[in-house]
Amino acid sequence: MHRRRRIIANEYEAAVHATLNEVAEKSSCTAFPKVRVADALYIDHSGLDNDAYSYALNAHFDFLVVDSQSLPKFAVEFDGPSHESLEGRRKDVLKNSICEKLGLPLLRVTSEYLEEENESMSLLAWLIDVYFIFEAFLDAQSQGGIPPDEPFGYAFSSFDYFSRYRALLWAAYRDGKLRSPPIAHIYTLDLATSQYVAGHFLELKDGSFIVGEASCKRNELYPIDGDELAPELAMVDAVKKLVRAQYANYQPVDRAQARARYMEYAEIINRNGLKYGFGSGTFPSET
Numbered sequence: 001m002h003r004r005r006r007i008i009a010n011e012y013e014a015a016v017h018a019t020l021n022e023v024a025e026k027s028s029c030t031a032f033p034k035v036r037v038a039d040a041l042y043i044d045h046s047g048l049d050n051d052a053y054s055y056a057l058n059a060h061f062d063f064l065v066v067d068s069q070s071l072p073k074f075a076v077e078f079d080g081p082s083h084e085s086l087e088g089r090r091k092d093v094l095k096n097s098i099c100e101k102l103g104l105p106l107l108r109v110t111s112e113y114l115e116e117e118n119e120s121m122s123l124l125a126w127l128i129d130v131y132f133i134f135e136a137f138l139d140a141q142s143q144g145g146i147p148p149d150e151p152f153g154y155a156f157s158s159f160d161y162f163s164r165y166r167a168l169l170w171a172a173y174r175d176g177k178l179r180s181p182p183i184a185h186i187y188t189l190d191l192a193t194s195q196y197v198a199g200h201f202l203e204l205k206d207g208s209f210i211v212g213e214a215s216c217k218r219n220e221l222y223p224i225d226g227d228e229l230a231p232e233l234a235m236v237d238a239v240k241k242l243v244r245a246q247y248a249n250y251q252p253v254d255r256a257q258a259r260a261r262y263m264e265y266a267e268i269i270n271r272n273g274l275k276y277g278f279g280s281g282t283f284p285s286e287t
Contacts, residue, residue: 010080034061056098073105185198200213210250211258
């Protein structure tokens with residue numbers, strides 16, 4: 001009996017691998033599965049403590065994207081249910097810290113990143129595409145093709161994953177379905193879970209609220225990090241709930257419930273003393 005194991009464990013990992021290669025090959029890069037951390041990074045004399053060093057010797061990246069010279073560009077981790085356990089979180093923290101210390105961008109994704117909501121590309125494909133566009137942008141800046149003070153924005157990409165959802169929100173506001181402009185959101189980094197959490201609040205014309213919510217890992221794949229991604233994902237969730245509410249498949253909450261949820265986010269901010277941002281729209285006040 002053979003003792004061979006599947007390198008790619010399930011359909012989600014297979015989808016991640018296919019997406020990475022489809023996008024990466026446009027920039028002469030390749031995605032390899034199950035690459036040992038110590039084979040992708042120089043860990044000797046790197047300053048890693050004993051726990052991190054031992055972990056790097058035995059752990060692997062789910063996927064490693066390398067350039068045409070076989071130099072690592074970034075790693076991708078598919079976080080399934082096992083990552084929610086205490087041991088899974090401990091390992092995630094170790095891997096995150098190793099990548100941060102040794103300078104390897106790391107993107108953590110879930111199955112939601114594979115959904116092709118816009119019938120064009122998945123969120124994962126878009127994030128990787130923006131990464132390579134940003135690298136080309138920086139290269140053009142270094143060669144004088146783009147002014148050094150020119151900021152990077154989604155406009156440099158031919159596709160904005162979130163634009164359709166923004167358009168749907170503003171259409172709902174113009175049609176009188178929302179009482180106030182749909183820009184109220186709050187987000188922060190929850191140190192207890194090492195995730196960015198965000199809420200997007202829509203006040204309907206009858207005074208009830210839709211609360212869009214999202215969380216994401218601390219993605220180090222520039223130029224889009226978790227503090228920017230989480231609010232956008234919360235906005236997407238709010239749009240989906242708004243559509244469902246029109247067909248009685250989602251029950252909006254009252255002002256008190258929305259206010260309570262908003263205060264939970266505010267408490268995380270106060271507890272952690274972290275920098276945060278929020279839109280200037282209508283938040284669920286006490287009255």
